[in-house]
Amino acid sequence: MPETHGDGPDLPPPAPRQRFDRAQVVAALLLALLGFATVVQLRSNSDDGAYAGARRGDLVQLLDSLDTANQRAQSQILELESTRRELLDSSTQTQAALEEARREADTLAILSGAVGATGPGVRITVEDPTGQVGASVMLNVIEELRDAGAEAMEINDQVRVVAQTFFADDGEGITADGIQVSPPYVIDAIGDAPTLSVATTFPGGLEDIVATVNGTVEVEMPEEVEVTALSVRRDPDYARPAD
Amino acid sequence: MIAAVGLLAGLLLGLVLQPSVPLALQPYLPIAVVAALDATFGALRAYLDGIFDDKVFVISFVSNVVIAALIVYLGDQLGVGNQLSTGVVVVLGIRIFSNVAAIRRHVLHA
Numbered sequence: 001m002p003e004t005h006g007d008g009p010d011l012p013p014p015a016p017r018q019r020f021d022r023a024q025v026v027a028a029l030l031l032a033l034l035g036f037a038t039v040v041q042l043r044s045n046s047d048d049g050a051y052a053g054a055r056r057g058d059l060v061q062l063l064d065s066l067d068t069a070n071q072r073a074q075s076q077i078l079e080l081e082s083t084r085r086e087l088l089d090s091s092t093q094t095q096a097a098l099e100e101a102r103r104e105a106d107t108l109a110i111l112s113g114a115v116g117a118t119g120p121g122v123r124i125t126v127e128d129p130t131g132q133v134g135a136s137v138m139l140n141v142i143e144e145l146r147d148a149g150a151e152a153m154e155i156n157d158q159v160r161v162v163a164q165t166f167f168a169d170d171g172e173g174i175t176a177d178g179i180q181v182s183p184p185y186v187i188d189a190i191g192d193a194p195t196l197s198v199a200t201t202f203p204g205g206l207e208d209i210v211a212t213v214n215g216t217v218e219v220e221m222p223e224e225v226e227v228t229a230l231s232v233r234r235d236p237d238y239a240r241p242a243d
Numbered sequence: 244m245i246a247a248v249g250l251l252a253g254l255l256l257g258l259v260l261q262p263s264v265p266l267a268l269q270p271y272l273p274i275a276v277v278a279a280l281d282a283t284f285g286a287l288r289a290y291l292d293g294i295f296d297d298k299v300f301v302i303s304f305v306s307n308v309v310i311a312a313l314i315v316y317l318g319d320q321l322g323v324g325n326q327l328s329t330g331v332v333v334v335l336g337i338r339i340f341s342n343v344a345a346i347r348r349h350v351l352h353a
């Protein structure tokens with residue numbers, strides 16, 4: 001009852017003021033609620049992460065799409081890993097093939113006399129004071145040494161003996177591959193030294209033949225024989241590699 | 244006058260207390276705020292028209308908020324919460340626009 005102490009004449013009329021008051025108070029309360037809720041909502045929207053206000057359906061969908069992306073990435077990883085393995089394998093194979101080819105090239109280079117060679121072997125010195133050791137004798141020696149397994153040979157550090165090497169007699173000595181070599185003939189041969197030495201000293205062999213013309217043959221077996229002469233380069237005119 | 248003070252007090256209270264929204268209320272609070280805004284603009288328009296009634300304002304405010312939240316809740320239960328809340332926001336937005344247009348005509352006579 002507001003009239004209980006409404007004793008002053010200067011007070012405004014109580015009844016309308018009270019009605020007005022209540023209306024305003026209620027409206028103010030509601031508006032306060034609105035303001036409060038608005039601020040709270042704004043704050044929660046800006047504070048929380050992007051997914052705080054999201055609905056369950058949206059979240060499930062999001063999760064699903066993440067799962068799918070994850071699976072896709074996983075399968076991509078597997079694919080790339082297998083590709084990497086394949087590449088590694090193939091590069092290892094290439095490496096092996098390369099090494100094989102290099103070994104082959106080395107072997108062929110030694111056989112063809114394109115590079116120098118070194119290794120155990122024999123050094124055969126043929127003294128020929130009468131000049132009667134000819135091309136045929138030399139060819140025999142070379143053939144015997146080949147039979148004994150000589151892998152690289154040279155004469156007088158001048159001529160590399162390879163498959164195409166030819167010998168011819170000329171006035172003062174021998175021509176090998178068109179290069180004149182004169183006595184004493186020093187033949188360097190790389191191979192199994194005892195076997196090579198036997199190839200020159202067997203009965204009826206080089207020693208005996210040279211002895212008939214008053215020459216001497218001396219065989220040394222150094223630990224390291226160096227064959228430094230290179231063969232004449234011969235490019236084939238007709239032969240081509242067959243497939 | 245008191246209404247403006249109340250609005251300000253509510254804003255300040257929210258700023259000072261900085262409460263977090265309960266998880267259960269999270270989907271409904273934004274819709275409720277929009278509905279309350281609609282009711283408030285409607286009340287302002289009625290006040291300018293000279294037909295403001297506090298009872299009508301209170302009832303419309305409360306029922307607006309409750310119905311909006313209820314619709315969204317129903318939508319969530321039916322699995323169309325997203326679409327229904329969008330619909331509610333659109334409808335309330337249109338109403339807010341027309342109310343604000345009426346207020347503008349009153350205030351600016353344009």
